[in-house]
Amino acid sequence: MKTKIKLTVLSVVCLCVLSGCANTSGKELSRDTLYQVSTISSxxxxxxxxxxxxxxxxxxxxxxxxxxxxxxGELVMIDNTVYKVKSTGAVEEASDTDTTPFAAVTYFDDDATQELTAAANLAVLEQELDKLIQNKDLFYIFKVDGTFKTIKTRSVPIQEKPYPVLSEAVKEQSVFDYTNITGTLVGLWCPEYIGGVNVPGYHLHFISEDRTKGGHLLDVSFDQAQVSADATDGFVMTLSPITPEGSVKDLDSEIDAVEK
Known part of the structure; x- marks a missing residue:
């Protein structure tokens, strides 16, 4: 049973010089490590x-x-391939030379798999996922596969400098409604103590089986689906070398504004 978070923060210089070194001791990262680029507060x-x-x-x-x-656009990585869901609704495979200001990834190893019965909305799905969280001090990565009755997602258009804060940027979001669509929800659950590092609780993105539709999940319903969960006790983060011009006064309110 995993019981302790192992935390490492890497500078960009360390990553560049050591070509993705795992931690300050030079050992390779465990597969049970969440690797994060920057912070949600940034x-x-x-x-x-x-x-x-x-x-x-x-x-x-x-x-x-x-x-x-x-x-x-919204980022979904699955099977080591990165997909961009643009504000037009189009989906394209990202180049290895493209860059991200914020992302969280891990190597997915099933710790638990379960069949899910009908869920009328996202809140019901989250209640079902809660049952797979055995230790609230760990991170959990979820993959939910199925044919969904309804999926509601969003994507945000490309921004121009000077950048607005995220709660303003999402006011321009495009919302997509899909019905009877087969695909995968890729999601992250973070402990409450994570604060401004990432979003406490659930954060889910969707990608269709044919890789033509997706986005940040706003709502979902289905008759049945299969969920796989990966509990992760390691955390490594590389910090942005850039200081944002904006500021966040009420972190919880800002997160609610951009996540829901």
Whole structure:
């Protein structure tokens, strides 16, 4: 049973010089490590300049979520491939040379798999996922596969400098409604103590089976689906070299404004 978070914060210089070194002791990262680019508080404050390439990101995981340089779309990584869901609704595979200002990835290893019965909305799904969280001090990565009755997602258009804070940027979001669509929800659950590092609780993105539709999940319903969960007790973060021009006064309110 995993019981303790192992935390490492890497500077960008360390990552560049040591070519993705695992930690300060030089050992390789455990597969049970969540690797994160920057912090949610930095993103909320308008820090959208990408600084880590997806080629580098893929060295630390094969599944995850995030965003793109200048906030140009929603990021879904699955099977070590990064997809960009643009504000037009189009989905394209990201180049290894493209960059991200914020992302969280890991190597996905099933710790538990369960069949899910009908869920009328996202709140019901989250209640079902709660049952798989055995230790609230750990991170959990989820993959939910199925044919969904309804899916509601969003994506935000590319931003121009001077960047607005994220709660302003999402006011321009495009919302997509899909019905009877087969695909995968890729999601992250973070402990409450994570604060401004990431979003406490659930953060889920969607990608269709044919990789043509997706986005940040706003709501979902289904008759049945299968969920796989990966509990993760390691955490490594590389910090952005850029200081955002904006500021966040009420972290919880800002997170609510951009997540829901």
């Amino acid at each position: 993103l909320l404050a308008g820090n959208y300049d990408g600084f880590q390439s997806f080629g580098e990101l893929k060295e630390h995981g094969d599944v995850g979520i995030g965003t793109f340089n200048a906030l140009d």
